[in-house]
Amino acid sequence: MTKAGKPEKMIINGKRLDGRELEEFRPITVEVGVLKRAGGSAIFRFGDTYALSAVYGPKPMHPKHLQNPQKAVLRCRYSMAPFSTKERVRPGVSRRSVEISKVLNEALSNVLFFEDYPKTGIDVFVEILQAEASTRCAGLNAASLALAEAGVPMRDFISSCSVGKVDGKIVLDVGGIEDNYGDVDMAVATIGSEDKIVLLQLDGIVTKEEFLKMLELARKGCLQIYEKQKEVLKEKYKTGELDVESQ
Amino acid sequence: MLKASENYVRKLIEENMRIDARKFDEFRPINIETDIIKTAEGSARVIIGDSHVLVGIKMSVGEPYPDAPDEGVLIVNAELVPVASPTFEPGPPNENAIEIARVIDRGIRESQCIDLEKLCIESGKEVWMINIDVHVLDYDGNLIDAGALGAIAALIKAKLPKYENKKVIYGEYKGKLPIRDVPIAITTAKISNKLLIDPNLEEENALDARVTIATNKKGEICAVQKGGKGYFTTVEIEEAVELSIKKGKELRKLIEV
Numbered sequence: 001m002t003k004a005g006k007p008e009k010m011i012i013n014g015k016r017l018d019g020r021e022l023e024e025f026r027p028i029t030v031e032v033g034v035l036k037r038a039g040g041s042a043i044f045r046f047g048d049t050y051a052l053s054a055v056y057g058p059k060p061m062h063p064k065h066l067q068n069p070q071k072a073v074l075r076c077r078y079s080m081a082p083f084s085t086k087e088r089v090r091p092g093v094s095r096r097s098v099e100i101s102k103v104l105n106e107a108l109s110n111v112l113f114f115e116d117y118p119k120t121g122i123d124v125f126v127e128i129l130q131a132e133a134s135t136r137c138a139g140l141n142a143a144s145l146a147l148a149e150a151g152v153p154m155r156d157f158i159s160s161c162s163v164g165k166v167d168g169k170i171v172l173d174v175g176g177i178e179d180n181y182g183d184v185d186m187a188v189a190t191i192g193s194e195d196k197i198v199l200l201q202l203d204g205i206v207t208k209e210e211f212l213k214m215l216e217l218a219r220k221g222c223l224q225i226y227e228k229q230k231e232v233l234k235e236k237y238k239t240g241e242l243d244v245e246s247q
Numbered sequence: 248m249l250k251a252s253e254n255y256v257r258k259l260i261e262e263n264m265r266i267d268a269r270k271f272d273e274f275r276p277i278n279i280e281t282d283i284i285k286t287a288e289g290s291a292r293v294i295i296g297d298s299h300v301l302v303g304i305k306m307s308v309g310e311p312y313p314d315a316p317d318e319g320v321l322i323v324n325a326e327l328v329p330v331a332s333p334t335f336e337p338g339p340p341n342e343n344a345i346e347i348a349r350v351i352d353r354g355i356r357e358s359q360c361i362d363l364e365k366l367c368i369e370s371g372k373e374v375w376m377i378n379i380d381v382h383v384l385d386y387d388g389n390l391i392d393a394g395a396l397g398a399i400a401a402l403i404k405a406k407l408p409k410y411e412n413k414k415v416i417y418g419e420y421k422g423k424l425p426i427r428d429v430p431i432a433i434t435t436a437k438i439s440n441k442l443l444i445d446p447n448l449e450e451e452n453a454l455d456a457r458v459t460i461a462t463n464k465k466g467e468i469c470a471v472q473k474g475g476k477g478y479f480t481t482v483e484i485e486e487a488v489e490l491s492i493k494k495g496k497e498l499r500k501l502i503e504v
Contacts, residue, residue: 005314095345102342102474109476186471196478200458202471203357208488211468215481 006181011167018047018175023217025161025173025224030141030232032149040150044142046173050084050130053142055150061121071114073121076105078139080128100136101126107140107160107189107198113153122152133179134162137187140199141225148233157229160189160199161221163214165206170214172221184210188218192226195219256453261439266450267296271443272490279396279501281404288417289405289424293397296447299331299385302397304377304405308415311367311374319366319374323352325381325394332386346474350432351381351395353470354461358430361402365425368410375407377424388447391459395432400502402426429503430469431495432461435487437477442486444494458484460491464499 010017020026026047035041038054045051061067078100080089108124124147126139137160144158164174165184174185184204190197197215206214251266259266269275275296284290289304311318325348327335340348355361366375379401381394406420436446436454446454455477461470468488473479479487 095340095349098342098345099349102346103472106474106476110478191478195480197473197480197484198478200471200473200479200484202468203353205357205359205463205467205469207467208492211471211488212481212485215484219481 007177009167010178010181011169011171016166016171016175017177020175022169023172023220025221026175028225028228030145030228032145032232032236038146038150040146040148040152042142042145042149044138044145046132046134046138047175048130048132049134049138050128051135051138051142052127052129053139053146054125054127055122055143055146055152056125057122057150058117058120058152061119066121067119070118072112072117074105074109074112074114074124075121076101076108076124076126076143078104078126078128078136080131080135084128084131100139103199103201104136104140104143107158108143108147110191110196110198111155111158112147113155116153122147132176133174133185134187136160136199136201137162137189140189141229145229145233149236156192156194157226158189158198159192159222159226159229160187161218161225162187163218163221165204165210165214170210170217172217184214186214186218188215188222190219190222190226193223251449253449253453256449257439260441260443260453263441265443267447269445271441272494274445274494274498275447277396277498277501279400281400288408289401291397291401291404293393293400295389295393295396295445297385297387298389298393298447299383300390300393300397301382301384302394302401303380303382304401305380306405306408306415307376307378308368308373308410308413309376311371315363316371317367317374318363319361320376321352321356321361321363321379322376323348323355323379323381323398325351325383325390327383327386330385331383335383335386346472347391347394348381350391350459350470350472351379351398353472354395354430354432355379355398355402358428358461358463358469360399360426360428360430360463362425362427377402386448388449388451389434389445392432392434392445395430395461396498396502399429399431403429403502428463429499430461430463431498432459432470433491433494433498434459435490437475437479437483442483442490444490458487460488462492462495466492466496
């Protein structure tokens with residue numbers, strides 16, 4: 001299928017349109033603790049993709065009939081700001097956002113100790129403020145950090161990245177134009193550095209061999225994200241640590 | 248009906264048994280009937296074990312999307328009708344129904360099994376819209392596979408109505424839909440660290456994670472969706488891919504003419 005506006009080539013001399021190598025991330029920027037009111041918050045950016053996450057709770061679960069007497073209930077809401085894409089996104093829930101909220105919830109459920117907080121609710125909000133592909137991955141990385149900042153007991157981080165097939169080549173971290181006109185797009189998330197895949201979604205035609213190669217590259221990517229998440233969180237609480245030592 | 252508990256299902260599977268005595272890579276009996284709804288342009292009834300899904304296709308004419316002015320429009324919707332289960336509530340589709348519809352949609356769309364360009368009437372102005380509605384009538388698990396099977400079976404048999412003087416003449420046809428591939432979705436469930444296909448309701452309630460993989464005629468993968476609150480290892484994913492390709496081939500024989 002050819003679409004209007006598709007560039008003739010998306011990989012020229014082994015480089016991608018934005019100058020990246022095939023297995024290179026866009027610049028990643030991460031900030032933790034960006035909001036005052038939220039229990040935890042974080043910003044995660046892959047290049048021009050800009051995700052903000054905030055965590056409220058654990059707090060008493062309302063409405064009460066949704067309470068679980070044994071454990072906490074996780075609620076996720078993924079949402080795109082109306083101005084986050086070229087054509088305005090209609091505000092409110094869409095079928096796409098409902099599905100993504102569901103898979104993010106299922107991914108995060110792998111690492112939370114729900115039994116520690118019976119009858120409570122944990123709300124995770126992911127707002128995509130600017131979208132240039134891989135928004136669910138950026139959102140998940142941000143949510144993971146926001147949960148950590150909120151002090152919600154977790155086994156580990158969830159680390160996520162996308163891989164794709166563009167002009168027949170397998171690439172890491174699908175960027176804007178590659179998402180629109182690439183052949184295949186796959187989102188993956190793992191529990192920290194472990195071989196445990198908690199999010200996996202693929203669109204497009206690939207052979208089994210290509211698929212397994214993509215999965216391997218995605219796992220390498222997730223590992224890099226995991227290191228970044230750890231580094232940022234350590235950095236955030238470093239000053240406190242030093243003060244204690246100097247006293 | 249009395250249902251087996253989650254723990255019992257898990258315990259059996261740990262001992263390499265299933266609640267209905269199937270093998271781990273065995274489907275329940277599948278029954279597919281097409282053209283059963285006269286008012287729809289295409290239809291199929293799929294019964295897998297005690298899961299019963301009815302798929303109807305309605306064709307209409309509308310405006311194409313601005314980024315694909317020469318292509319017909321595909322819309323998939325799933326209704327978890329309250330007649331199917333005491334857990335299904337009336338009202339707009341919930342997240343489960345939306346996920347089912349979107350995974351079925353992805354298998355059909357990404358396999359490019361419909362030649363959407365042939366459904367263009369006037370570039371940028373008028374194209375055929377294909378509405379695939381998946382109606383779940385009886386729920387005993389594995390709705391994605393049943394719905395996807397029904398959708399492609401109905402698409403293969405669907406007919407294109409006549410279109411004259413800007414009016415669709417329902418009941419009079421000018422041909423079939425341009426279908427060029429047969430994507431099949433197979434869901435693999437992970438329970439107690441074992442992989443099995445076609446989970447029934449009791450198994451679905453006990454599963455840790457599931458992954459749906461749609462494959463085309465060539466045995467290539469065209470859509471993947473992982474679900475459930477657990478995880479898969481790389482080796483498990485590889486095994487699920489192999490199962491999906493193998494079972495996809497078997498199921499494809501049931502609907503190909």
